[in-house]
Amino acid sequence: LLRASGCMAYQLEFQDRHSNYGIVSVLLADDRGHVTDWILSCRVFGRTIEHYMLNFLLEQLRGKSIRALYLHYKDTGKNHAVRSFLNERAASPPENANGVWIVDGAKPLPTFINPA
Numbered sequence: 001l002l003r004a005s006g007c008m009a010y011q012l013e014f015q016d017r018h019s020n021y022g023i024v025s026v027l028l029a030d031d032r033g034h035v036t037d038w039i040l041s042c043r044v045f046g047r048t049i050e051h052y053m054l055n056f057l058l059e060q061l062r063g064k065s066i067r068a069l070y071l072h073y074k075d076t077g078k079n080h081a082v083r084s085f086l087n088e089r090a091a092s093p094p095e096n097a098n099g100v101w102i103v104d105g106a107k108p109l110p111t112f113i114n115p116a
Contacts, residue, residue: 006031008060012053014044027053033066034100050085055106068104 012025024044028037035057040050057069073086075098087093090101 007036010053010057012049014049025049025053027057029057029061029069031061031064031066032070033057033061033068034070034072036072038071045081051089051107054089054103058103058106068102071101071103072099073101074098 007028007030010025010027010029011023012027014021014024021041021044024041026037026039027035029035038053040053054069061069068091071086071090073082075083086101089103089107091104092102094100
């Protein structure tokens with residue numbers, strides 16, 4: 001179903017020295033860089049995992065000559081942390097909070113991030 005629609009699905013497992021958190025994120029994107037769905041556990045949000053996911057996806061799409069991600073965001077009134085994250089990462093915010101946020105470059109990750 002995903003392949004037929006041109007979508008890709010990514011999942012991320014996370015562990016640190018204290019615990020194995022298991023699968024903490026699932027992201028759906030099409031082959032043009034449009035991120036339509038992204039779920040990230042609040043237990044790990046803010047621990048640079050969100051940056052890692054975007055960097056990884058940008059790297060994957062670079063081989064297809066895609067240079068930016070388009071994150072479709074809808075403000076629910078409860079997801080202020082996500083909006084702050086998008087403000088930090090986006091090249092420029094949309095005219096209103098609901099819209100497409102464009103992320104066009106990887107952010108350097110801290111040295112303690114060790115992709116397996």
